[in-house]
Amino acid sequence: MPHRDLEPGDLEHALQALTGQDTDIARALPQVGVPELRRRDKGFATLLGTIVSQQISLEAARAISGRLKERLPALSARAIVAADGQTLRDAGLSWRKVEYAQGLAEAELSGTFNAAALETMSDADAVAAITALRGFGRWSAEIYLMFSLARDDIFPADDLALRAALGKLKRLDERPTPGQSRRLVEHWAPHRSAGALFLWHYYRNTPRDTPV
Template identity: 50%
Template sequence: MNKENMMLGMEALSLIDEDIKKAYTEIGLPAERSSPEGFETFLSTIISQQLSTKVAMIIKDRVVALMEDLTPESLLNIPDQSLRDAGLSWRKVEYAKGLAEAIATNRFDIDNLGKLSDDDAIKAITEIKGFGRWSAEIYLMFSLDRKDVFPADDLGLLVALKHLKGLPEKPTAKQAREIVKHWSPWQSAGALFLWQYYHQLNLPKKA
């Protein structure tokens, strides 16, 4: 989400949510965040699962170095053992090859995601092994620039929402979606703000 849309979103949220308004005055505007559309971002998502950013970048560089070009077809030509030696677990090798095969055979129309509704895009992404709803929603937010997405399975968002709203305990994902329903159509801006709130206040990971 670019700065202009972030400002519009936060202004709108401040008018309808007093807790947002108060925290926004103290913390300010979240930074812009975006990722390119396409295969590279999906591959990076697989590589980075359950890894620190630094380790994920090292492994990604190794994988990319094995490829003639950054395409699904090129990845499919790499022996599984070479990907394993580069640092991918066997499960991630399976996920990466499955993603590449789905794109190469047009089973997953990666270039058409931007034309789909939020729900249909999430459905298409989560049909690919290795991608859950959270991964799909993150792609919609940062690669497709969708403005009304709230990745409620994110632990940081749930902890931040608990503190923002003064809740006795961390809400479930279902409860969180209900709590922020009135943020629509600016739920993405709200999510970005909660991440900033979480980090700047150095909130504990546990509820």
């Protein structure tokens, strides 16, 4: 099935459509409003940044990215392959992340992976291509599809904040599992990216311990 892109003007329209599909969104949307549509660059450098940012704070990731830019002529696959592993380690990457970064770069240069080709793939094929790389799980792939490729029907159910927000929106006693979350939002298709953006916005703008 062809994918559609979620553009800035589409977000409010998609959320209005969801109010007709889900009474909980219809209740909560007027109280917290429409979130901003966030975007990230697409391509190799962003995928490299995904490796850098895994399991560390945003501030630490920015610092490491800055040191990488100081040490390399460009954050390209060719530059990563040409760099000595110790250079990447000295920038702040763990040895495991050095392996992941080099693996991503080698896959890009060999043609076994093509970041640009993701744009023309279906959602499922793009997720499969990214998760075939070492160091990339489904969450990382789905986040890339949402924020870099602007896909409109993605729900990264492994995200803890997203699941916490969904549990609160649905007034559940416990945070739903990833599988339960995907089932709870099946009827949001084809607007699940808008629904996910709304849940993050809802999570940040409502008290944690009181229902809305």
